[in-house]
Amino acid sequence: MNIRVGNGYDVHKLAPGLELWLGGIKIEHEKGSVAHSDGDVLIHAICDAILGAAGLRDIGVHFPDTSPEFKGIDSKILLDRTVSLIAEKGYGIGNVDCVLCLQRPKIKNYIPQMIETLSKVMKVDASQVNVKATTTEKLGFVGREEGIEAYAVVILSK
Template identity: 65%
Template sequence: MNLRIGQGYDVHKLAAGYEFWLGGILIPYELGSVGHSDGDVLIHAICDAILGAACLRDIGYHFPDTDNAYKNIDSKILLQDTLELIKKEGYYINNIDATVCLQKPKVKDYIPKMRDVLAEILEIDKNTLSIKATTTEQLGFVGRREGVEAHAVVLLIKE
């Protein structure tokens, strides 16, 4: 059995006039994620963790922001495509642990739905997908509500 650990990180600026997509769901908020795609920082971090674990580079390599095919794309599609990339290499996901860092909005009530949505896309049991949220105690760009960041760690298995 071949085990691979991958770590992912992403950050997006928050601004008025954008939707706030997080973990595959739309969250009502006065600010949204600025990005070439829908700006779903959590999905992007998970994609990078998965791709990194399989030594398949990163999300920007596979889905570059210079390609208009990905302009305003639903990040759930990127996640599905990422899963297909690792399946071709013979990997499957054992578990994911992710953390979202944002001052506002409070997202704890949305986490169960995020887990449902992401687990279905990734074809994993939702009990193998941990999503946590934290603030930065009003420190830094996250604390000033200028941006949102996410971290993810994944364990892949190849038998």
């Protein structure tokens, strides 16, 4: 069995009056992600981790933010396409582990819905997806609520 590990990272600026999408679900908050797509940092980090593990570069190569095709796109579509890309190469997802870094809003009550949504899009069991969240104790751009970031690690097998 061929096992591959990939990691992903994404960051987006936050601004008032925009929607906040995390893990494929809309989160009620007064600020949202500034982005070409829907700005779902969690899904973008997962896509990068999956693509990296498969040796397929990164999300910007496959879904460039300069393309009108991806303007405002639902990031779940990008994740679905990413999973299809690795399936074509014979890979399947072993597990995904993620960390969301944001000062507010508190999202622990949203995490079960995120896991359910992500596992359905990736066509894996919910037990293969883990999402954690942390603040930065009011330090840095995340602590000042200027931005949000996400990290993801994935194991693929062939």
